Amino acid sequence: MQTQIQPSSSPAVDGASWKVWWQLTRPHTLTAAFAPVLLGTALAIQYSGGGVHWGLFLAMLIASLLIQAATNMFNEYYDFKRGLDNENSVGIGGAIVRHGIKPKTVLNLAFTLYGISVLLGVYICMSTSWWVAAVGVVSLAAGYLYTGGPLPIAYTPFGELVAGFFMGVLIILISFYIQTGTVTATSVMVSFPSFLLVGAILLSNNIRDLDGDKEFGRKTLAILLGRTGAIRLLAGMFIVSYIWVIGLIIAGIVSPWLAIVALSIPKAVKATKGFIGKSDPLQMMPAMAATAKTNTIFGLLLSVGIFISLI
Numbered sequence: 176m177q178t179q180i181q182p183s184s185s186p187a188v189d190g191a192s193w194k195v196w197w198q199l200t201r202p203h204t205l206t207a208a209f210a211p212v213l214l215g216t217a218l219a220i221q222y223s224g225g226g227v228h229w230g231l232f233l234a235m236l237i238a239s240l241l242i243q244a245a246t247n248m249f250n251e252y253y254d255f256k257r258g259l260d261n262e263n264s265v266g267i268g269g270a271i272v273r274h275g276i277k278p279k280t281v282l283n284l285a286f287t288l289y290g291i292s293v294l295l296g297v298y299i300c301m302s303t304s305w306w307v308a309a310v311g312v313v314s315l316a317a318g319y320l321y322t323g324g325p326l327p328i329a330y331t332p333f334g335e336l337v338a339g340f341f342m343g344v345l346i347i348l349i350s351f352y353i354q355t356g357t358v359t360a361t362s363v364m365v366s367f368p369s370f371l372l373v374g375a376i377l378l379s380n381n382i383r384d385l386d387g388d389k390e391f392g393r394k395t396l397a398i399l400l401g402r403t404g405a406i407r408l409l410a411g412m413f414i415v416s417y418i419w420v421i422g423l424i425i426a427g428i429v430s431p432w433l434a435i436v437a438l439s440i441p442k443a444v445k446a447t448k449g450f451i452g453k454s455d456p457l458q459m460m461p462a463m464a465a466t467a468k469t470n471t472i473f474g475l476l477l478s479v480g481i482f483i484s485l486i
Contacts, residue, residue, distance in 0.1 A: 195274045199251070199281065200244040203467060207342055207376060208239040210474030211369055215350025217478040218362050221485060223355055231302055231353045238295040239346055241288040246318040248285035250329070252278055253322040257391075289315055303353045310349060317341050332396040334381070339374030361428055365477065368416035372470035375412045375446075378405060379466040382450055383459040406450045409466070413443040416473065430484035439472040 212235050216227060255271045255278055271278050296311045317337055321328045328337050347366040348358050381388065381397035382405045388395055397405040420436055423429045442465050449462025 192274075195276065199248060199276070199284075201247040203464070204247060204376075205240055205243055206471040207373060207467065208243040208346065209236065210471050210478075211343060211346035211366075212236045212239055212350045213478045214365070214369070214474050214481075215347040215362070216354060217481040218347070218365060219351045219354035221481050222351070222359060222362070228302070228354060231299060232350075234295045234299050235346075235350050235353060238292040238299070241292040241295075242314065242318050243342070245285040245288040245292070246321055248281050248288070249319055250322045252282045252285065253327065289318075299353055303356065307349065307353065310345065314341055314345060329377075330393045330395070332394060332399055335374035335377045335396055338377045339370040339372075343369035343371075343373035364423060364428060368419050368477075369470070369474060371412045371416045371419075372473055375409055376463075376467050376470055378409050378412070379446065379450070379459075379463045382406065382409065383456050383463055386454065387456075402450075402454070406447065409450065410447045413447065413469065417443075420477070430480060432484040433477055433480035435480045435483075436473050436476045439469055439476055442469040442472060 212232070216232055220227060251271060271281060292315070293311075296308060300308045300311075317328070318341070321334070321337065328334055344363075344366045347369060348362060351362045352358050378397060381395040382402065385395075385397050385402055385405070389398055396408075400408060417436065417440065420429070420433055424431050424434060446462050446465035446469055449465055450459055453459050453462075
């Protein structure tokens, strides 16, 4: 759900334009699916000391991107059907409320992307283990139930927890597993910051939409904590992510090269400061973008640190 503002004076984009369909995927969120796949694969290379099965890597990457895009479309469809979004809303894809694409078309497209991801999943299972299918089914269900179903996860205090697990931890571990055939304690521990930072993306969205969500009776974590408490939690999630990596380095679990993630600290600081003292959704949009970028840069830098350590 997005907070309401005054209508924009910019002209609407033609509903037939490819830009509308691209916008419908909410491309700024897709990097949250790319970085975990890369990180899981980097950990697999480090573990096995060998090469990459590129077919499995590409299948996992494309499937993750498709599931993320489909989840975004479910979000747009169900928020529209419940009356939470209209043409004056901030931050949504806007295909339905601004550009006239039929809601049913958005829903069908989301299920189509799910179908393609299932085919990719079959290929992954045939090449590895059919246990991956069980994990995949649960992931697809979570993506749909995030905003679909009788009690959408996004409308509860558990949205950050679910998103962090499925889009952070699970993608990393599956990417690692399909390359190595196992899951190690190290891969689990390295995935923990991604759990926090993906959750932070959802928390930042809910901080922005806090006032509007209250009006519609949603019970997000940001609402329960209050604006100040939610911002403090956001800052804490950033801090713990960096401390966690330092702890892994000190414990000798990962290479000191992973300290390169410190380069993303300015983005985390910008994200936190961007919410302080603000209640206007438009003013908080840069902070939301900085939060998403922190997650992506953090994950990419972890991967870079692993690759450097292998040289």
